[in-house]
Amino acid sequence: MSVPLTLLGLLEREPSHGYDLKRDYDTYFGRGKPLPYGQVYATLSRLARDGKAIAGPAEHGEGPDRKRYTITPAGIAEVGHWLAEPIPPEPHLQTVLFAKVVLALMLGRPAEQYLDRQRAAHLQRMRELTDLKEHGDLMDTLLADHGLYHLEADLRWIDHTAARLDVLAQAVNQ
Amino acid sequence: MTAIEPVTAIIEARDVVKSFGQTPALRGATIAVQPGEILAVMGPSGSGKSTLLHCLAGILVPDQGEVWFAGQRLDTLGENRRSDLRRDRFGFVFQSGQLVPELTAEENVALPLLLSGTRRRPALAQARPWFDRLGLDGLENRRSGELSGGQAQRVALARGLVAQPAVLFADEPTGSLDSVSGELVMSLMTRAAHEHGTTVILVTHDARVAAYADREVIVRDGQVTSLTGAAK
Numbered sequence: 001m002s003v004p005l006t007l008l009g010l011l012e013r014e015p016s017h018g019y020d021l022k023r024d025y026d027t028y029f030g031r032g033k034p035l036p037y038g039q040v041y042a043t044l045s046r047l048a049r050d051g052k053a054i055a056g057p058a059e060h061g062e063g064p065d066r067k068r069y070t071i072t073p074a075g076i077a078e079v080g081h082w083l084a085e086p087i088p089p090e091p092h093l094q095t096v097l098f099a100k101v102v103l104a105l106m107l108g109r110p111a112e113q114y115l116d117r118q119r120a121a122h123l124q125r126m127r128e129l130t131d132l133k134e135h136g137d138l139m140d141t142l143l144a145d146h147g148l149y150h151l152e153a154d155l156r157w158i159d160h161t162a163a164r165l166d167v168l169a170q171a172v173n174q
Numbered sequence: 175m176t177a178i179e180p181v182t183a184i185i186e187a188r189d190v191v192k193s194f195g196q197t198p199a200l201r202g203a204t205i206a207v208q209p210g211e212i213l214a215v216m217g218p219s220g221s222g223k224s225t226l227l228h229c230l231a232g233i234l235v236p237d238q239g240e241v242w243f244a245g246q247r248l249d250t251l252g253e254n255r256r257s258d259l260r261r262d263r264f265g266f267v268f269q270s271g272q273l274v275p276e277l278t279a280e281e282n283v284a285l286p287l288l289l290s291g292t293r294r295r296p297a298l299a300q301a302r303p304w305f306d307r308l309g310l311d312g313l314e315n316r317r318s319g320e321l322s323g324g325q326a327q328r329v330a331l332a333r334g335l336v337a338q339p340a341v342l343f344a345d346e347p348t349g350s351l352d353s354v355s356g357e358l359v360m361s362l363m364t365r366a367a368h369e370h371g372t373t374v375i376l377v378t379h380d381a382r383v384a385a386y387a388d389r390e391v392i393v394r395d396g397q398v399t400s401l402t403g404a405a406k
Contacts, residue, residue, distance in 0.1 A: 116392075116399065116401060119392075119401060120401035122381070123381060123384060123385060123390055123401065126381060126382065126384075126385035127385045127386075127387075129385070130382075130385040130386055133357075134361060134364075134365075148382055148385070149382075151381070152381050152382055155381045156381075159218070163218060
């Protein structure tokens, strides 16, 4: 999660104070990890320094900073560029798991049992995410789905690998 | 001092062996399911998971081993007694709804009650609340050809649950549905099962479907491997 770009994106809706941005960030993206105020204001200062936002005059009121920030055309362009750019389709190679499987086969250790433990751990996490979907709102559902589909992909790899352990064992022990 | 039988399982297979001709499907499958538990039975194609379900449900008789339901030996019962048990105590949902095309959705839901001897009017009255519960309001008089796949499967689910079975057997219940319809079926199934304390034995190869269960086992080469505790 890119905090600066996400805050900049929230700022594109309308000029906002830091605490408004923090509140919306925590609501939509925080997921139990609220953004520290210090990080919000430090980020806004950097965005202003880099010409992506403009800080308004200080206002009287509660809170550490009552400046209202406005996004600049450069900031809007930056958000547009970020949204349009596909994120790297990371292969999510299970490198640690892959290494464990290969090593287990090399050492004649029970790779299938290790894969079963990983499968159980994945399914447990999938149960937790499914429970979140069952009791959460649409935002929770979308977020949980993202996790579920990734875990499912890992599980398919685990199943596929488990079905080919004999051949893999021959390959690594040649 | 009398030994107390520690088994609390509502349904259980003990060392079940089942072959089809020369082909072994189950090679000593053992499993115990607790009352009210939702159990996912996973495993690769041809591993024997559907055969296990059919043996537990009394549809197939094992070649060796025992099947117990509610303290009663199931595999030694005659076909008629097993048929009665399936009708009165078990519910079924299969991959595609398998609704009776000549009957309306409401009559399909009421079918297990009608077959058990409940008169038509009370059977339909008992079927009706399920349409609201499963989001099927207004579809009571449609025939299966007039229902979407997801709707038909929810009607099949209502039919599986209408007689308040002790155990619901579900064999790939979302296999023919898109992911959103499938999730709706699973969500409704698990909620209704928890509400009524129904035990569910769910055969699936889909991990996202299995994630609705309380626990999962894997059938591999005709034997059952429990994953419970494996992650610890």
